[in-house]
Amino acid sequence: MTADATRIRSLDDPTLFVDTPATIYDAVPPYPPRSEREAEFYHLRDGELLINLGPQHPSTHGVLRVVLKIDGERVVDLDPVLGYLHRGVEKICENGDWHHAISNCDPLEYVASMFSEAMPVLACEKLLDLEVPRRAEYIRVLAWELNRIASHALFVGWLALDLGGLTPILYSFIERDEIVEMLAALTGQRLLFNYLRIGGVNGDLNHEFMSRLGDWMSHAAEQLDNNQKLLNENEIFVRRTKGLGTLDRETALRLCMTGPPLRATGIPYDVRRAHPYSVYPELEFRIPTREEGDSYARYQLHLDEARESIHIIDQVLHQMPDGPVMAQIPRLIRPRPGRAWIAIESPRGQYGCFAISDGSDQPFRLRIRDPSYFNLQAVGVLTPGNLIADTMAIMASLDPIMGGIDK
Amino acid sequence: MAMRDARREPPDRDRQPGATDSQHGQQVEAERDRNATLPAERDRAPERIQMASDQPSHPEGALQAASPSDVAEPIVVENTLWTAASPNAYGGNQPASITHLRELDVEDKSDNARWSGALEIIPTKADYVLDLIRANSLWPLLSGLACCAIEMMSAATSRNDMDRFGMFPFRASPRQADVLIVAGTLTTKMAGPLVRLWEQMPEPKWCVAMGDCTCSGGRYKRSYAVVEGIDRIMPVDVYVPGCPPRPEGLIYGMLKLQQLIIERRGHWPDRQVGPSVPAGV
Known part of the structure; x- marks a missing residue:
């Protein structure tokens, strides 16, 4: 170590103090390179500089840390550092029974937690070969699509916020809070609903939910169009997102991307249509796609999907059957030993779960496949060569949620 | 720069407007002498005149640096609204409740930062005000x-x-x-x-x-x-x-x-x- 080295606290371990050159201590890890890739990344050529984006940064949508290697204002390379929100959800799920896993999986995708809490529910139902009452299935679809619209509304606001516009997020939160208050009337919670149960849902639709839903449905499409006008005709927004972060189909498929970033490249892959589940085969909806694959196309696609979701909710309300909302199941659930894979379409793509049961009342293993993790990989492909400020536009248009990425 | 201790010595309102500069100058001289007898003042170097950076060739336009004793002086606000009930209110170590506050019929109020009337001196701590802000x-x-x-x-x-x-x-x-x-x-x-x-x-x-x-x-x-x-x-x-x-x-x-x-x-x-x-x- 040279004489100008400074004693600082390690970013990774608060108990660890390391001697590091003070000028670059922010970005360089306090250990020797562990791979060829790391050695190459942390070897700086002339004029290159390492800067830290995160873990505390308003544009990283949580606690993602990205080490950017920049040359002037251009990003040369980047190295994402994950794990700042690793809460050990999968391990906790193994220690509780199947019912506990529902509330433990809730905060994985915390913007749309109706989808992440469905993981242990659907996996356990598949292991049990359980028939869920049709009314419960319709209520689930209703809750999922409402939550999808709330999530997409936030996406639009965040994208604009990361580009420097404060106003759209104020309108996004109007819509999101309306939906979330509606779901709170149904489930009792605004954010982490804990509503789905193995064999059905927690409660039937109540009067307050239905009246709020009716109010909202009367102006939902109109409100969506109004919010859209804020950005669609905004020249700054269009010029900063059009042609930026263009993703081609082969790269998207190679990176296992799903959801809106994949559909924005023109591949109409939607789990609701490709591997139908619940009552989606009985509903009419189209899979919106875009051909461009850039940030603007991803933004447009989110708006199209929100419109389709309103269409689905309309059908669900007209076709909703009467009947019970819970199947007759014992309180203590012991699925047969075996494995099950289920996948649903979350606002961010294919949300999957691979569950192993050993015949006890606890899941032996619950592996969550979160789409944000795979979509985030595209940042490494799309960002190099762009400006630092465009990194935010690309990252926000991929819409990662760190709760699911780090688990 | 000679400043009065405003707590002990209220501003002299009876002074004639036509008082000569020489009288004032003598007074300042006397104060300076009195200060000079203090050992701490004797040891201190004479006040250094600092020049304004944009006027290097005009010493008369130079700024005067504040000495540490100036900073410690209270802020004096000119009183134009009331007269004290007792002329010795400040000089006689009387409590605030019998001076200007009685005059304004607000005896229940104490003489602190919550009082928003016109005061000659605001005796408060900066932290009291800053914490409100x-x-x-x-x-x-x-x-x-x-x-x-x-x-x-x-x-x-x-x-x-x-x-x-x-x-x-x-x-x-x-x-x-x-x-x-x-x-x-x-x-x-x-x-x-x-x-x-x-x-x-x-x-x-x-x-x-x-x-x-x-x-x-x-x-x-x-x-x-x-x-x-x-x-x-x-x-x-x-x-x-x-x-x-x-x-x-x-x-x-x-x-x-x-x-x-x-x-x-x-x-x-x-x-x-x-x-x-x-x-x-």
């Missing part, structure tokens, strides 16, 4: 860790609008923030950066723990990767439990923080400052 203009740090961050943003936007209570401008930089709202699960890997954020904030600062995870570990208390409550690594002023708390809950917590700041008014220097990580953590 701080309490009504809290600038939180925009640092969301997990789920609670969404509700924190909801509290700041249209429906709940924390701006009404004087705590809106969410700053993205810790160097501009007063309040650290820790919103979301704190993991062991994030603990180091979070402490660094806290230590980067300038010193009048408060911490609000939002959500069960930050209060006690919450639903992840048994996880191997989660810090069981942020009070293990930093001081906390207000705990807002809930998983997550509603935005109204956060606003209530912030109002409690305002109340706490006002109640502890002037006691800021008593609080523990410096590195917040206890030894052995």
Whole structure:
């Protein structure tokens, strides 16, 4: 170590103090390179500089840390550092029974937690070969699509916020809070609903939910169009997102991307249509796609999907059957030993779960496949060569949620 | 620059406007002599004249540097509204209740910063006034860790609008923030950066723990990767439990923080400052 080295606290371990050159201590890890890739990344050529984006940064949508290697204002390379929100959800799920896993999986995708809490529910139902009452299935679809619209509304606001516009997020939160208050009337919670149960849902639709839903449905499409006008005709927004972060189909498929970033490249892959589940085969909806694959196309696609979701909710309300909302199941659930894979379409793509049961009342293993993790990989492909400020536009248009990425 | 001790010696109102400059000059000379007899004053070097940087060749336009004794003098506001009931009010060491406050018929009021009438001298501590200002203009740090961050943003936007209570401008930089709202699960890997954020904030600062995870570990208390409550690594002023708390809950917590700041008014220097990580953590 040279004489100008400074004693600082390690970013990774608060108990660890390391001697590091003070000028670059922010970005360089306090250990020797562990791979060829790391050695190459942390070897700086002339004029290159390492800067830290995160873990505390308003544009990283949580606690993602990205080490950017920049040359002037251009990003040369980047190295994402994950794990700042690793809460050990999968391990906790193994220690509780199947019912506990529902509330433990809730905060994985915390913007749309109706989808992440469905993981242990659907996996356990598949292991049990359980028939869920049709009314419960319709209520689930209703809750999922409402939550999808709330999530997409936030996406639009965040994208604009990361580009420097404060106003759209104020309108996004109007819509999101309306939906979330509606779901709170149904489930009792605004954010982490804990509503789905193995064999059905927690409660039937109540009067307050239905009246709020009716109010909202009367102006939902109109409100969506109004919010859209804020950005669609905004020249700054269009010029900063059009042609930026263009993703081609082969790269998207190679990176296992799903959801809106994949559909924005023109591949109409939607789990609701490709591997139908619940009552989606009985509903009419189209899979919106875009051909461009850039940030603007991803933004447009989110708006199209929100419109389709309103269409689905309309059908669900007209076709909703009467009947019970819970199947007759014992309180203590012991699925047969075996494995099950289920996948649903979350606002961010294919949300999957691979569950192993050993015949006890606890899941032996619950592996969550979160789409944000795979979509985030595209940042490494799309960002190099762009400006630092465009990194935010690309990252926000991929819409990662760190709760699911780090688990 | 000779200044009177305004507490002991009120401004001389009887002086004739036509008093000559020589009289005034003699008085100043006398004061200077009196000061010069003090040993501390004798040892001090004569006041140095500093030149204004844009007027190097004009010594008469030069600025005079303030000496440390000038800074310690009270702020004197010219009284144009009232006369004291007793001419010896300030010179005679009488309590404030029999002077100007009796004149204005407000005997129940004490002579402190809450009094908003015209005063000749405002005897207060800067911390008393500054804490009032701080309490009504809290600038939180925009640092969301997990789920609670969404509700924190909801509290700041249209429906709940924390701006009404004087705590809106969410700053993205810790160097501009007063309040650290820790919103979301704190993991062991994030603990180091979070402490660094806290230590980067300038010193009048408060911490609000939002959500069960930050209060006690919450639903992840048994996880191997989660810090069981942020009070293990930093001081906390207000705990807002809930998983997550509603935005109204956060606003209530912030109002409690305002109340706490006002109640502890002037006691800021008593609080523990410096590195917040206890030894052995």
